[in-house]
Amino acid sequence: MTVTDSRPLTDWEPAYRALTCGRAFDELALKLQRQGVLDSYGEARGQEAGQIGTTIDLGPEDMVFPSYRQPAVALARGVPVIELLRFYAGADFCPWDWRKHGFAPYCIPVGSQVAHAVGWAWGTRLEGSDAVTVVFFGDGAASQGEVHEAMNYAGVFGAPVIFVLENNGFAISLPTARQTNAPELYVRAAGYGIAGVRVDGNDLVAVRSAAEEALARARAGDGPTLIESVTYRMGGHTTSDDPRRYRAPEELLEWEARDPVIRFRAALAGVPGFEDRAAEIDREVAADLDRATDEFLSERGMA
């Protein structure tokens, strides 16, 4: 799919910026962790398109419940870089103003945030608001009973929530094929009487169009959607992990060829003026991260 068929380039700038910023943050955090400035970092490289595609069209009144691997979304929702860094440094469990940014605290017990999103969304509906709630969880978390309970609640109460199941191939070391015998996870939606769809999570354009449908459904009061975003965790589970213990290097190479950032750039390549604008955005993002890093390091007494 190409982008320009349906939208002018300006419409894609936010997505481009968010994707770039997410990737750049990932690299920064990894570097800072290696330098001993952050305690631990859970890499998001490779998952940015699914994350940005499902959230870039949300408004400020909408809400996102992350798991713990969506820094790109946090930044796109306006969370300052330095606040994210404080989280990974072990300074604070929720350094950001979650209400202001519509980005809930990271949630450590996998899957337990899904019910919160359902309750929040149900609340918006009771209020008569047309706000939509997006919640992220993984292929591993999908095995948790609480996720089942939450999706069933959403079906019963018609909560305007979008379940984004990031199927990134692994729960730490366990491949999805051993997490469940079901070849596709979106089929679980039928078990709750809700809509379900599977999408190439490394194709931002495809993800965004699936999300648009889900958003329209939720805003219209027609209930929740489960989006299975098929992607790949290109890094380790966290910086404490060593993925070489459990996966073949060739697999990673395969997925590097499908890198969502590269693919999105390629999709935009034919758009007149893209290169210039992109270079500008790249510079802005880099400057922003540099500033935040300096501030962070000096706050830590390291600059």
Add this chain to the structure above:
Amino acid sequence: MTVTDSRPLTDWEPAYRALTCGRAFDELALKLQRQGVLDSYGEARGQEAGQIGTTIDLGPEDMVFPSYRQPAVALARGVPVIELLRFYAGADFCPWDWRKHGFAPYCIPVGSQVAHAVGWAWGTRLEGSDAVTVVFFGDGAASQGEVHEAMNYAGVFGAPVIFVLENNGFAISLPTARQTNAPELYVRAAGYGIAGVRVDGNDLVAVRSAAEEALARARAGDGPTLIESVTYRMGGHTTSDDPRRYRAPEELLEWEARDPVIRFRAALAGVPGFEDRAAEIDREVAADLDRATDEFLSERGMA
């Protein structure tokens, strides 16, 4: 469906006896509870065909994990009447020899027994046995996260287990339609990559044939099956319940017309010699229950 098409009558005697015995026990227990001899009783009337149809072809090496509403199965597996009565009298949490009868203790937290059945079945498989495990749970229990987790485990490990979801229309007062937005519950099987089927739970012949397929699959090492047995709880949730508070009398009348005991008798009616043999079995069952009641009452100091 009629019975004699495929089997000689003698093959149906055990099912007939089990059905009759289950119904007679239900009536007895209700009466004893009204007399104040039992603390509380959860009626099973209307669900006997689904219960017997899924278990009558099990052998002694097979195993049943009940919820708390399968007295008919307990009796068919050889649990003495008096031991069941002791349970409902509050004397003992598991008066029967569960290993000997292949009938696990009743389980009070709904849905929590399903994982036990999966573990047990997985164990039989590790041993190289071809034993099969059957587990019962309700439409309400199906909302519990632990049921989701257990079914997913069964799929991953190919455990030879048959999940019998008794969809009896209610979880205490909540109708299935408000328990979940999914119109059919067997579709959840697809979410675990396991076989699933929906069957008229008031038609013993139909249930038995669905169970035979599931049994064959499990014995062959081809994994678990979810059977949704669609039935109706004709009595109250327990003797403490008053179903008139939440359901229309007409609904009950409708289901009385589909009473599984009457339907099974009707299915057998054309079989030569059926009436005589049935009368004999009826007498034997009644005598058995009378004896047990006397013994129980005298043990309670009430005879």
Add this chain to the structure above:
Amino acid sequence: MTKTAPRSRTGFTMADGIQRALDTALGEDPRTLVMGEDVGRLGGVFRITAGLRDKYGEHRVIDSPLAEAGLVGTGIGLALRGFRPIIEIQFDGFIFPALNQICTHVSRMPLRVKDEGLLPMTIRLPTGGRIRASELHSESPETYFAHSPDLRVVSASTADTAGALLLAAIRSDEPFVYLEPKRLYRRYRVEPEQEVAEVDPGRARLLREGGDALLVVYGPMVDIGLQAAEAAAAEGIETAVLDLVSLAPLDEATVLEQAARSGRVVVAAESIRRCSISSDVVTLLATEGFGSLRCAPRLLTSPNRPYPPAHEEDEHLPSVADITQAIKEVAA
């Protein structure tokens, strides 16, 4: 005190008091919701919510699917959004599926985001035994809550205060667990004019004066304890009876002050002994009130075994006679 008074024909029970508190809460704040299994059309298995759905509608008195983690988890989401959910868990023994939500979120999320008023939710839970129920219907799970930090845990005990205590919990912006000794739902009646209008949910309550010993109790042990105190009084021993009301945090000042009067203390509860609220009361006395103790405190609980079948429950739980005996021993 009307606890052990003969039953009256007029007046109201603890169940009535709780129900009226729910009605008041729903009436005074449109953000209040009542949620739980069978609480709507059926009115709850104990009929505590009977009539509320008809009065406030199915969007405010909500029949939930049969899934306790989902119930508490969605309650958290609603509370985050600004609603004030009052969640009924059907029986004490069915709180366990919700413990992940309670222990990792209800108890931690306010501090996680540094906002004490983040989760204005109340979890109502019928507790306690001596009702000849089946397995897991007679539990005393207060420790699981009390050991989860930043949760406030209170227990009703008498008809005259149960409603006001619940209202205080509901109106608070902190998350509360409110325990309802189910045996007492309809056991005693008090006259309307006896109803207490306001209760401080953090304060223990002295139910009986007495200079010879102090008996510390809560919840389903309160009426039993008062009976024991009367039995001891018949033998000339005057026992003060303190109802903890707040199990977490403990009203330490009042416990210490009352214990100091006689220096002779009995603590009794239905829960098992290990890691119990009652054990904490003894620890408080031993660490902070050591100097005022005139003899070893006595602790009466059920043994560290599972709650038994109905036939055996009377032996399992501390009885009036057991407590009376312990009072006599400390006062000797």
Add this chain to the structure above:
Amino acid sequence: MTKTAPRSRTGFTMADGIQRALDTALGEDPRTLVMGEDVGRLGGVFRITAGLRDKYGEHRVIDSPLAEAGLVGTGIGLALRGFRPIIEIQFDGFIFPALNQICTHVSRMPLRVKDEGLLPMTIRLPTGGRIRASELHSESPETYFAHSPDLRVVSASTADTAGALLLAAIRSDEPFVYLEPKRLYRRYRVEPEQEVAEVDPGRARLLREGGDALLVVYGPMVDIGLQAAEAAAAEGIETAVLDLVSLAPLDEATVLEQAARSGRVVVAAESIRRCSISSDVVTLLATEGFGSLRCAPRLLTSPNRPYPPAHEEDEHLPSVADITQAIKEVAA
């Protein structure tokens, strides 16, 4: 004692001892299974099970789906069938989803069917803090187990005994929860000849003699406690240090006996204070050992607040200095 000895280059760690015990158990009984998240190919997030899958195969060292209730629940089914599952829960903070299975079944099923040996299963759980981990990775959830009747709860504390303690739990037909203070996995080394061959999982262990005071500790507080005792000794106070080993049931006789020596007791633990194992130790002393106490026991725990972010954990937990100070106060 080698606890506070300088690290050696040879020798083995607590992690090694635990791993060897698992190897021994898998080797000696084909019904033994190791199950858990990432325990197979990865060897567990702490690498405790590294190599075991290659040695015993994927049917005996089993990577489970990410679902703790399913893990413990299927473990129960396997145990009923005669297997001996050893279940690893990845971190202390992730035990909560399994509490329904643990509290309503593991802790009750043996008595339910009147068969003490019904569930020969062991749940291994890395616990404790001071490792700069993220939220819910530094918890001390022992109370949740100890308050669940008929569960045996033990904690490793030293490299020389961790393996034998685990083997005793695995070989027992009773269900055990075995706590592993993760900070100590690789912190100390002992020489092979120091390994203790057998440990009674029900007995407390005196790690240090001392007539001036008794310090009662367990798990991750053991090395801290020994350091405090040394610090006190430097000021002339000789402190006995008792490692509880068994948290449920407590080795009451040994605690009482050791406490009686000096009558001056400090109890210290990482867990929060309310409804804690440590509170029970104080209660035991106050109720059964009252006459031998020469001053109020001192109880050092973390406050009744959630475990904080890494930056604040040192302030949250009792330190060597805190304990030393308490020892000096009781011995004064």
